[in-house]
Amino acid sequence: MDKFSDMTMFVSIVKHQGLAAAGRELGLSPATMTARLQALEERYRVKLLNRSTRHVSLTDAGELYYKASLEILDNVNETENLILNGVKEVKGALRVAAPKDIGKQYILPILSEFCEKYPDVVPYLYLNDDVSNIAESGIDIVVRYGELADSSLISRRLSSSHRVLCASPDYLAKYGTPLTPQDLINHHCLAMVRSHEELKTWHFQGSDKKNVITVLPKRFSDDGEVVRYWALEGAGIALKSILDVQDDINNRRLVTVLNGYMANFNTSTSVSSADLNVVYMSKKYQPKRIRLFLDFLLERFETMKNGGK
Structure with missing residues (x-):
């Protein structure tokens, strides 16, 4: 097989995360795919993929070959389009x-x-x-x-962005506005879940000292849009990126609280972390x-x- 075909095969394997699925796309049997991959690795005397029964992952050499293959295949496609159509499609x-x-x-x-x-x-x-x-x-x-x-x-x-605590006007009218981070303990907080971790330890930086508060959320979600929806419907106070809620704040659907403190999900106080x-x-x-x-x-x-x- 020529090197161009090998590159096409390898890119397909990475895209489909397996030899069988890539073989179906290319019209090749699993045995043929395995033999061609082995021949490719023998040619370069290096392992390109780590394989298990359900998963493939790139080795360092494999990632280099994959990136180079993408670039070469795309250049070939652009050249063909230029020849066939007279323009770079x-x-x-x-x-x-x-x-x-x-x-x-x-x-x-x-x-x-x-x-x-x-x-x-x-x-x-x-x-x-x-x-x-x-x-x-x-x-x-x-x-x-x-x-x-x-x-x-x-x-x-x-x-650039930063995180804010926000709630609906109705929620604040009903439960009051927190004046210090410690007040959040007595409020309905809305928290994210990320990689199965409940993000309920919130970090604040005041003018004179640092506060670490473990809130007692009433609701959790791994979806930021769900947390924003709950805040809009008056379910509690959410810690959100300003970009997510800027339009809601501009239109008074949400109100920010504890604006004198910088809030985050972790110990970082770097603005760039948000x-x-x-x-x-x-x-x-x-x-x-x-x-x-x-x-x-x-x-x-x-x-x-x-x-x-």
Whole structure:
């Protein structure tokens, strides 16, 4: 088999997270897929994939080969389009993951606008913030608060942010407004669950000392949009990113409390820990449609920061 076919096969294996599913896409039997992968690894004398009965993961060498294969295959596709159509077409799948609140309020309209400009791009929008391994997940771009631990990825800030405590006017009228972080013990708090951890230890920085409060939440969710909905309906006080609730605050659907304190889910007091970032593999290894969308996304957030539309 030629090297181009091997690259196509390897990218398919990573995309489908298995040899059998990739073989079905390529019309090859499991035995043929196994033999070709073994031959590929023997050619380079290095292991490219760690395999179990249900899962495959990239080795360091495999990740290098995968990234290079993506770049080469995309360049070939662009060259074919140029020859056939006389122009560089922008087409193919674009997979973006974002937290539900941010995804619906910000990323969805930006992605729709981008696809109107490039109608041959097929968008996939995944509304979650649990992606930790971009290469293995098949996601091209991750929008998230904070940064991923993987130092091989690139992270760029889309927007500065900070967390606020907020509640509906009806809730505050009924239960009163907390004046100190300690007052939250007696309030209905709404908390997130992340990776099975209940985020109920909230950190505050006052003018003179640090406060760590373990609240007693009345409701939990692993979905930030659900927590925001509960706050809007008057169920309690939520700790949210200002970006998630800015429109609600502007329209007085929610009111911030304890504004003299900086709040977070963890011990970090760094403002950047709450910033919204876009995380991706090096542009050097990205297809053109992904590079263009990254530029488009950064441009739109810059425009919003400057008060434009």
